[in-house]
Amino acid sequence: MALPSSRTAPMRPLSLCMPARPSAVTHGVRTLCLAFALAASGAATAQANPPAAATAAYDIPAGALGPALSRFAAQAGVTLSFEPSLTEGRRTGGLRGTHAVGDGFSRLLAGTGLEAVARAGGGYTLRHPAPGVPPPAAPADAQSNLLSEVRVTAQAERSAITEGSGSYASRIVTVGKGEQTLKEIPQSVTVVTRQKMDDQNLHTIDDVLAQTTGITMYDSPMGGRYVYSRGFRVDSYQYDGVNRAFYYPQANSFTSNAATLDRVEVVRGATGLLQGAGSPSATINMVRKRPTADKQLQFSASAGSWNNYRAEVDASGPLNEAGTLRGRVVASGNDRDYFYDTAKSRTGVLYGVLAADIGPQTVLTLGVSHEKLRATPFFQGLPSYSNGADLHLRRSTYLAADWNRWKSAQTSAFAELAHRFDADWSLKVTAGYVREQQDIKYAFPLGAVNPVTLAGNVMYGGLFDFKTDNKTLDLAVDGKFDAFGRRHSVSFGANTGRMFNHSDFSLMQLPGVANNVFAPVSAIAEPSDATFVARRYRGGDTETRITQSGAYGVARLSLSDPLTLVAGARVTRYRASDRDRITGDPATAPYRENGVLTPYGGLIYALTAQWSAYVSYADIFQPQNAMTAAGDMLPPVKGRNYEAGLKGELLDGKVNASLALFRLDQNNRAQEDLVNVCTRSTYCSVSTGKVRSEGLDAEISGEVARGWQVFAGYTFNHFKYLNDTANAGIDFASTYSPKHMVRVWTEYRLPGALNAWTLGGGVNFQTASSRTTGAIKLEQASYAVWSARVAYQINRNWSAALNVNNLFDKTYYQTVGAPAWGNVYGEPRSAMVTLRGTF
Template structure:
């Protein structure tokens, strides 16, 4: 999208020009350095287009009210100039001035001095850094990511990375992390054995989630997967696929996710959104922000979201209230302090585990609205998170960032579910009564220094940092199973249980907790060996301690790792300014709690990830493309030691002899492929196999990872007199997966979605989303067989009205 064709954005009075094809024009010696002279060639033209060209050539983020430049022209600017000199010449005689606010250049009306307006000089420093913010860009392509410490171009990172931008979340109506993951290339989000979800990539769970780059454990419950996350607080979701231990320590071989929160804005904005959809789903949201002082050095943001919904499942419902506030303060031109707090409160009647199936996985054929719970099913999730960070720029080459967060979370429920295979007459399942009460706190800290310098005749960049995380939980659950249920005659009015009644009926209670601490130091070094070739080397040393306490038995189990080293290496070769090829090696380690027959804790499972690929940043940064081939080998996995017999608490001991391999291909295209036409299309081919296992040799490792996975969304804004009309369409498709015991296939599926949006006025937008257009009946992949089957949402509608008043 060119600057000259952009209209006043409905969410703000500002227009951000964040598209660029590379760092500060890099065709001459030293031209890639921030503030250094570069060769400019900008023709005489409307000022709006000239500023767009300047932003594209410098990589700077430029913010300007369209009304300020309307009807004005800029002179031709050419020759070897600094970005500051080029911008001064473009604005000469326009009555406008440029000032720096944070990482952006803001164009404003120049104040009068004497009889004429003068244009003070602005020092453009560090503006070759790309802004990773997606809000306000109206793009499905991200210009940069921050998951790798500091905003970096995606094509300069030798691993597969995808970004779900604010535009895609808004157009798709995504408010939940599970839905966000299922709209992202190469990732799978499934329902857990509790109310929460499991996130995975390349066949492995991702249980440590990052918030603004700070990693904390998020699915470390005693009982299954109960972690949830609301997306209304976040600007974008960044996903790195492949081993991520360098910056995260112990972690998933599949990758890492980074949730990047919304920030205070430099211009006043207010957005009011109302939603209404199928199954009595209603919602309201206020999102407002802007400068809080005359200088604009203090900026604020507030988000209030209320959602009430029933479900296509009978009796199931939910009420979620989400609150968020943030402040960003420029202590000086080079130092910014940011703080924020979010609170989520969700109450409702949950539907857990799904509907039991016939033997062999056949669908019983009940309506998708079938509810297996009771009238007394209820749940409550409360989450409060406090964020703080400080960014300091020592000079144009060196900067420091320190981030911290604390999250407290309570997750409680009382519910009836059904489990077990169904006989032809409907008998076979049991009623399972559960009471759960989980209480956890998480603390995370990350600090790093990043700098660029010349040494040994090379251009170098280093990152040195340290991080720390702590997770503490106190978990209780009680449950009992009662035979005699019939799937064709579900009793929703059984007596409401208590912990005491469950125990009196022969049930079981567990009271336990985790105390997990991890700390580490890391470093990476990027050296430009030749003009097109960059080498990256890195390593991390990690210390990990996990204590599991069983309060009922009065026992403790501890696993720990000290000084575990995980290396990292990569090469990036710039074929052209737009295309690069790369290769990388990354590693990961996962501590294990299993013990050998001698009583020793098993060493960590370790893995090696190899990846080669090609990335493109095309059309002046408006389009990202990537293609990668990967292989990951995981060894030292705990497997049953069959030779030892039942020598470990009445069951098999373990031996570190298991091996698993995940390999495949990732491909993605995101951004503007043609004028007004934007796409996000991602395809993944992935196989996972047990290479060494006493019982699963040669079998599929990840039961919920499909071999073929397609994510696609297309958005088109009509030109000319129809420019108020936007249409969108998407497809999510995947091949079959397996049940929990790998005994039968779970059929693959494809669902289609549509969107029509109309901008009635600059302030008022109305959109209609239709999901699962063809009303496909399918089972969601996951713990099928262990938990029954959960149906995907039938065809449904959501109407969204958005009002952004002029301020």
Template sequence: MQAFPSQRSPLKRAVQAALLGACLSGGAVPLAVLADTLASDTQARDWNIAAGSLASALDQFARQAGISLSYDATSVAGKASPGLSGRFDREQALGQLLRGQGLQAQRQGSSNWLLLPQVADTGALNLGATTVTGDRLGATTDGTGSYTTGAVTIGKGQHSLRETPQSVSVMTRQLMDDQNLTTIDDVMERTPGITSYESPMGGKYFYSRGFKMLGQYQYDGVPLDMGKDYAQADSFSANMAIYDRVEVLKGAAGILKGAGTASGAVNFVRKRPQASPTTSLSLSAGTWDNYRADVDTGGPLNDSGTVRGRAAVSQQNRGSYMDIAKRQDQAFYGALDIDLSADTTLGLGASYEDVDATPCWGGLPRYADGKSAKLSRSTCLGQSWNDWQSRRATYFADLTQQLNDDWKLKVAAVHSRNLQDIKYAASEGTIAYDNPAPTAVSYAALMDYDHKDFGLDAYLDGKFEAFGLQHELILGANGSRGTQDDIYAIQNLPTRQSIYQPNHHFPEPADNTFWPNMYRGSTIKETATQYGTYATLRLRLAEPLMFIVGSRVSWYENRRQSYSLGWGEWSLQDARTKETGEVTPFAALIYDLNEHLSVYASYADIFQPQSAYATADGAALKPKIGDNYELGIKGEWFEGRLNSSLALFRSIEKNGAETDYLSFCPTSADGYCYTDTGKVRAQGVEAEVSGELLERLQVSGGYTYTQTKTLKNIDSTAEGGVSNSYVPRHMLRMWGDYQLDGALSKWSVGAGVNAQSSNYRVQTIKLEQAGYATWSARLAYRLDDTWTVAVNGNNLFDKTYYNTVGTASWGNFYGEPRNFTVSLKGNF
């Protein structure tokens, strides 16, 4: 970031005066040294200094900056630093590190600095007070200690939350660490405005603004189709040890990828190699034999620092509050950043994630009238031989070319392959009052999935001057290709299950018995290819007014071949869907009310292929289309360390798939055919805050009000009613962490709440979960400059509730009972 000429800091003026005086007086400082000193002070560069003791942070800064820092050791003893991450010049970076530490910097030579206690009229310079831009956060959140970010990258380039005219929630590294969020499920269920729904076949579906999030995932901004007809719903096994942050955009995201609903998009931003040697170690143990270890290390690999590396390893073994369920997760991650020149950086990375689990899927039944049977939360109707094996290998590559001070080119690619082998049993059937006899029907499923996803994205981002104002243009193209080669079979088991006293030791059927004896199964080969070009122009119409206009032109092709048995009938399907030149526009206005507040209005188009659904005559449904409107106000406070937002939204989707219960399609997952007569509307309010609300107090969370309505339906009696009853009308997600002061400065206390109003599901009868709230807390103690110990507690008041409401026969899942985790973390 650059200060305006009229706002040069006192340090710059002092240095320039000193250098000029030396030149005029024939001083001993050579002109070349003077030029280098000025350039190094004013040239912006990327910094990555890990949080920890102030002494460690200053040492890292001195090594990265190539200067000598002198200070009295007692002046920094016991002081902590949140670290530094972002792009600043050297003066700004030092100002950020000294902010609030009671120290001042005084230059002693071209590369020597003296740190002194902060007192009046010493002649020293308080960089924290005079360098406003030094207080700003960058896009990277690792090591900042913050619950917010200085910029998001989900929309290409880097823009602050205030400059982004849509609702975006960012789950930062510090926020994930403090709340002990280790999986994608954990992260999404703590994100404001997101609702989860657990699939009876494993994994969870996510909803935003009343709509399901279908394959709307990005890795470092590269869109993939992951989640499309995915075996484990939307929540593939993502280990958060790999990522710096998760950016969640709410609302239509068609300009990012093309195809998509009004729900939003999720961008996983991976950790990058650090500019200085840094290592962290984390060990934890918790309820239900939950043990986890993480090691994360990185830094320069050569003397010049032009080659940097990072590696992370994670291992977790855990039981469950449900009988027989257990799981083991492993993750390995490695990355390199190579400076091919001063303006060119090549990034390479790979990760491997492995899940070995005995799952408990299928959920629990209720009484025939829909009332809860109040079963123990430990109840599992599965078998001890249930097995879930998941292996995912992902490869990353990107090339960033700084063309000049204003223009940058970035090309990025991601390839991922997921293999899943699953064998499990579950039971279903309504419960009869006062009847403990084995009544539930049991079945077993055998699944073999092979999914490959490839994505490529390239864009040019630059600024230009016109009419005395600065504008920005982004031009790009991206594409993705996803293939699935799946086979599954489900057969009935001969033994009925007792709901009240489950038997977990039914005989395990041999694998070769499934296909001959199945009542439902399929072989599926599907390939979905999507590519497009996009452009976004950010025009500064006046100093306080910006107009943003963009569009994406998409080409989409899908071929699905299946041979299926469903409900007693075999069928062969070979369906092709192709969409050409589909345009998804985007437009927005942002008006700066003052230095802190901006109001905005935005519009986005919706386009979503529905080739997985077929009509009664076998034809694929035409794409879903719609409109997304948003009006809001955003605030940025304390030089970006606190962000806030309030938004009104309305989305309308047309041509939505509707189940035709009077038809029969054996290739369908539920046996029914579909029509594209659906039209729904979702509208509501979102309020969110993230960052440093008060000194030493970090907060993150928000309130969401969502109202959904069916405007048109194959069943006319449903029109005017709620279109998505899974999504609660009211939802609150809040978390805060406070660093104590004075004699208790080594302690920090965190607390949070997840609360929502009622939600329900209707299948001939209404099954409802009343509104509820669960509370969580954290207490941490800094043992020394390296080690911190913490205790996290979830569902502190042991609230019993259904996290997912299913049917009377199956699919009801309890939320986790009260649980605790003790962790020890060290930063070196």
């Protein structure tokens, strides 16, 4: 195998230019511009000054020889060529400290019977020593670390797996069916790697998305968080590239522990080819950890502010001598309070997965996981004065009952059969099942506060009990072929999903409960479940079924050396119905769509070996249950995504960079019919609504210089109604998607004798957000939240780190709601200490 050389043509830095004016936005954008410039100039510096002869600091753990050599060569900036059979079954004692390249190779190869020989034309070759020449002796500090020889399977150089890479960049993604480089996807893509999740303590999918370019989080008044991208709510989630339907009757109650994940891939914009029905926002692909070929054991324990305690164990490796059966178990638990009074939660996850080589080219993978949540939550947020003025309540204010409860359990199982016919063609069949149960009972405040009387806020209660079963089946084929003297690739397949939900919920006003928001009392009487049902002003007991199936195909055709055409389409069949569980009557009219075609296409032009330019178009549709005056169902909402941009792979793939301009139109949105007489409903609609979202995404991620990892993203987003009976010409979704957003996080390992220390930090910045209710406008001004980290590598196996979030203790509203509800403070300054062990 051969690692690509670091000697590439000099690149000009990519910069983002904005008018220079003294504002936080300009500062954030300049930070991003600097990161882009550093990456490109770093590439040129590396090319002009090859580091092969210099010494550098390394920290490569003991383990399989092949991956260790590849990692060393990549960090040293040299080319290493060798046959994989040379390293098979061999291990190394690792390498730590400052070494020259030759000395580093000698220490890594000590006791293996191999040597690295410099080639006349540059780079190194791995070989057995010449006859009569003894192999290099193992240094004293390496001999004790050598383990007995075991059989290992070499991992491909270009792998989508981010675990163990130590990088914030990923070359390969799997969200678009099959493995593709980021440059092969003509849309904006972000990958949050395992290393970034560990460095920032991103323990849930909400934590991950809150640190992702172009994504905003909105706290739902009835629990959980909604996710928004480009002004639209995200409703497309995948596990390992397979769609999973989500349905929650009143809020987004989805939770997921990131301990089981290798990475999270986010494709922004319309992704109808991947999902069929959905909003033109983004697709989030959560890629689970898989068993490893080598034995490994990882442990972490954390303690932080507000009694936040967490522990995690992750064990993986072969289960038989031949290594044809591999397993992995991940267990994690978290017990914590919150910065607001009374609330607390306890979560846990147990995940197990087996991978078996049932043939030379066939792997069967079976996995199961169980997640539990037990919490005393605070939903609904805080009110304001009736004139929109801030109440300036303490951030610790808890306007709820001490009997609030949120119990959630999620069990999932999957089976995956992957077969490779030859070097070009592969097949993967995946079946999945998920059962989710939610039991929620809580008190919540509702009502704006009168500035004079200080009255107006009243306590209500909610009772939710629902269960959801999800079944999915996905077949995907990927291949490469030659035609017209060129190399092309194609992906096609089919999938189906069935979701059944039983939901019973009730909302009621709590009788005889006075609420003083300035002196709240959580010890209030708890009504029985029967009282909720008997006195509810809104609710119901319903069963909902959603079935979606489709077939897709996409081809990547090489039209010339620099130009590639990407063209595909999906045909979708969609069914949705719900009925009252007591009476059996339909709760809403059934919805059906047959043969909905969602095309997808793009052109990719390779400007250089590192940079490419692209344009793309994508369609999507979203069913809606609104009815016309004549009683007919409205056609689905249609979305169209136009995008043009640049993508770069710098420093031999260590750094990814992208810049995208996008426009997204959504048509056929339901609007109230103010002209015709409704024949079958109190309200009727016409499908004439149209909105537009447009803007810019820019991102850079990876190792911009030796030991310096960077993730930096900037988003500019403008959106407005183009045609609406009440809102034409004004903005939409202004609460959820600020006009400017910056996400930056960076880590730097100190050089030389201080290389055991790592310093990190970052900022999340966004411009003002607001929400208008009637004549009252609530607004959160622009703000920046800074965070920092310091880590110390105690020895080869153990490390410790201190993370401090909201370093300057900024007070702000994470979510802006209405005068009566929904205003949620962002988390104050917090600290967490983490101890990690790797064996």
